[in-house]
Amino acid sequence: MDREEFTSFYASSFPRLVGQLYAMTGDRAEAQDAVQEAFVRAWVHRGQIDTERGAEAWVRVTAWRIAVSRWRRAQKGLRLMMLAARPDRAAGPGPDRVAFVAALRRVPAEQRRALVLFHLADLTVEQIAAETGVRPGTVKARLARGRAAVTPYLRETTAPVSE
Amino acid sequence: MTDLNEELRRLADEAAREARPLAVADVIRQGDRRQRRAITRRYLGRAPGPVTGARPGRRWRRWVAPLAAAGAVVAVVAGTAAVSGAIRGSRTAAGAGLAHGTTAYVVNSAKDTVIPIRTATNTALPPIKVGIQPMAIAITPDGKTAYVANEVPGSVTPIRTATNTALPPIKTGSTPVAIAITPDGKTAYVIGGGDSGTVTPIRTATNTALPRIKVGRLPMAIAITPDGKTAYVANSNSTMVTPIRTATNTALPPIKTGHGPAAIAITPDGKTAYVANGASGTVTPIRTATNTALPPIKTGGDPLAIAITPDGRTAYVVNQDSDTVTPIRTATNTALPPIKTGRLPQAIAISPDGKTAYVGNNTAGTVTPIRIATNTALPPIKTGGNPFEIAITPNGKTAYVALVTAGVIPIRTATNTALPGLKIGYSSAIAITP
Numbered sequence: 253m254d255r256e257e258f259t260s261f262y263a264s265s266f267p268r269l270v271g272q273l274y275a276m277t278g279d280r281a282e283a284q285d286a287v288q289e290a291f292v293r294a295w296v297h298r299g300q301i302d303t304e305r306g307a308e309a310w311v312r313v314t315a316w317r318i319a320v321s322r323w324r325r326a327q328k329g330l331r332l333m334m335l336a337a338r339p340d341r342a343a344g345p346g347p348d349r350v351a352f353v354a355a356l357r358r359v360p361a362e363q364r365r366a367l368v369l370f371h372l373a374d375l376t377v378e379q380i381a382a383e384t385g386v387r388p389g390t391v392k393a394r395l396a397r398g399r400a401a402v403t404p405y406l407r408e409t410t411a412p413v414s415e
Numbered sequence: 416m417t418d419l420n421e422e423l424r425r426l427a428d429e430a431a432r433e434a435r436p437l438a439v440a441d442v443i444r445q446g447d448r449r450q451r452r453a454i455t456r457r458y459l460g461r462a463p464g465p466v467t468g469a470r471p472g473r474r475w476r477r478w479v480a481p482l483a484a485a486g487a488v489v490a491v492v493a494g495t496a497a498v499s500g501a502i503r504g505s506r507t508a509a510g511a512g513l514a515h516g517t518t519a520y521v522v523n524s525a526k527d528t529v530i531p532i533r534t535a536t537n538t539a540l541p542p543i544k545v546g547i548q549p550m551a552i553a554i555t556p557d558g559k560t561a562y563v564a565n566e567v568p569g570s571v572t573p574i575r576t577a578t579n580t581a582l583p584p585i586k587t588g589s590t591p592v593a594i595a596i597t598p599d600g601k602t603a604y605v606i607g608g609g610d611s612g613t614v615t616p617i618r619t620a621t622n623t624a625l626p627r628i629k630v631g632r633l634p635m636a637i638a639i640t641p642d643g644k645t646a647y648v649a650n651s652n653s654t655m656v657t658p659i660r661t662a663t664n665t666a667l668p669p670i671k672t673g674h675g676p677a678a679i680a681i682t683p684d685g686k687t688a689y690v691a692n693g694a695s696g697t698v699t700p701i702r703t704a705t706n707t708a709l710p711p712i713k714t715g716g717d718p719l720a721i722a723i724t725p726d727g728r729t730a731y732v733v734n735q736d737s738d739t740v741t742p743i744r745t746a747t748n749t750a751l752p753p754i755k756t757g758r759l760p761q762a763i764a765i766s767p768d769g770k771t772a773y774v775g776n777n778t779a780g781t782v783t784p785i786r787i788a789t790n791t792a793l794p795p796i797k798t799g800g801n802p803f804e805i806a807i808t809p810n811g812k813t814a815y816v817a818l819v820t821a822g823v824i825p826i827r828t829a830t831n832t833a834l835p836g837l838k839i840g841y842s843s844a845i846a847i848t849p
Contacts, residue, residue, distance in 0.1 A: 255443065258439070258443070259439045262436070262439050262442065263436075263439065266434060266436040267431035267432070267434040267436075268427075268431055270430055270431055270434035271426075271427030271428055271429075271430045271431035271434075272427055274426070274427060274430035275423055275426055275427045275430075280430050280433070283430060284430075284434055284435065287434075288436065288437060288442075291436075291442050292442050292445045292446045292449070293446070294446075295442055295443050295445075295446030295447075296446040296449055297801075297819065299758065299759045299777050299778030299801065300777075300778070300801055300819070352422055352426070353426065356426075367419070367423070368423065368427075371419055371420045371423050371424075372420075372423045372424060372427055399419060402419065403419065406418065406419060406422060
């Protein structure tokens with residue numbers, strides 16, 4: 253990946269990845285920081301990253317690891333981390349969204365990650381298995397559990413979009 | 416009714432809209448700095464033996480041992496840190512040292528550890544925990560202490576090599592990126608500080624930090640003359656190299672170089688320091704007697720590593736953007752025709768006998784040996800990873816190549832064949848005891 257390719261890759265995928273990392277971590281500032289740092293590393297390792305598709309997955313995995321290691325360093329468990337995440341200052345529209353975020357935060361981190369990869373990044377179960385380093389069966393179980401955990405909140409919070 | 420897809424998407428879109436990415440130029444600059452930092456550290460590492468031809472490689476920074484050691488072996492440094500180039504005090508000593516075998520110290524900046532490897536058997540010993548994000552390592556000329564620079568929170572962890580135990584960290588300036596140790600082993604210089612560049616001298620006898628010295632923007636590399644009198648610091652976000660008088664630990668007036676000085680190497684006779692100007696594609700020789708810059712020598716694109724042969728005749732400059740190495744004849748300061756390497760060459764080390772330069776090609780995943788007598792590239796050696804740093808044992812038998820994520824692979828220099836790799840994870844710097 254040369255400078256020009258990196259520039260277009262960065263511009264096109266940065267916001268999307270911040271969105272995905274936010275959904276995975278529940279902390280907007282962390283998501284932004286982790287993705288930013290992951291892109292710096294992506295440039296350093298650009299020699300090992302070939303296609304743009306592969307690059308996006310690379311940055312996402314790296315950003316996830318960065319976020320997780322920060323949590324660990326802060327000596328919080330992954331679940332606690334999420335619960336303890338900073339209040340969403342820019343929580344934006346409506347309490348319904350807040351409730352959904354709160355529900356999402358209660359889902360164990362790896363389940364949440366699988367949900368985001370499947371529903372937001374449009375990856376297949378096999379691709380998620382490859383990205384997260386577990387077997388497809390495990391991915392399916394995580395998806396099922398994660399869905400079961402947040403679906404009730406979806407129903408309860410089915411509210412018109414406020415914007 | 417909203418479903419999970421939509422709800423997640425809405426959530427993510429909000430965060431995406433508010434994302435405030437840095438300018439891409441800043442991302443690239445930060446990445447480049449890190450790369451250079453890593454590379455510069457390597458340089459430090461080697462201590463060349465004095466003229467005898469110890470190892471050419473990146474000795475510069477650490478000239479540490481050179482004078483002292485007679486022909487001693489240089490420690491190779493591979494990775495980030497400056498290596499310790501400890502040279503042995505004397506040849507006899509060196510011989511004795513070999514009997515015990517040397518130890519290569521590999522920095523794993525992902526796990527915040529340093530892993531010792533017995534070079535005689537290629538076996539890894541238990542990891543030693545250091546500070547957060549260790550990036551550079553250097554070993555004293557007597558081989559007794561390895562200093563590891565931790566980026567967070569800005570400290571150096573001494574490791575007692577006899578027992579492989581970490582001592583309490585010593586506070587330095589912020590984000591230390593490279594270390595060089597004087598040939599007498601008394602002082603370790605730690606550079607860092609980002610755009611408010613600092614040098615922290617550490618008295619090795621007591622492991623205490625002395626007052627910091629201010630230098631220029633984004634120091635990336637440091638090299639000490641063989642007589643130990645002057646340390647040169649390359650301020651990579653500028654066009655300046657800052658000399659430091661080690662007797663008083665004071666900065667002398669900066670010397671004008673090309674843009675983005677990222678690496679320094681000093682000839683074994685101590686007369687000339689060669690500075691690679693990454694952004695200019697040139698090398699600036701500096702006459703150390705007067706601290707004056709000579710006319711720049713054109714190299715390839717983005718030179719970021721230099722190694723000088725033990726006989727001091729040739730400086731090899733690694734051009735990461737041109738996939739070449741430019742030999743420079745030091746007698747005349749002229750560039751010879753470039754030698755083709757693999758893609759994205761970033762590391763170089765020269766064997767102690769001065770016959771072969773090993774160039775690590777990051778993207779190509781290979782090491783290109785260069786026959787120094789003829790300046791010809793030999794067939795590349797596959798590494799199974801992305802070479803980042805190279806260090807050669809003092810006896811010259813083995814070159815250790817640090818692979819970005821895949822551990823370390825030893826290369827038998829007699830046959831230029833790869834031995835089984837050590838899967839010890841992310842390897843960002845290497846130093847070998849004298």
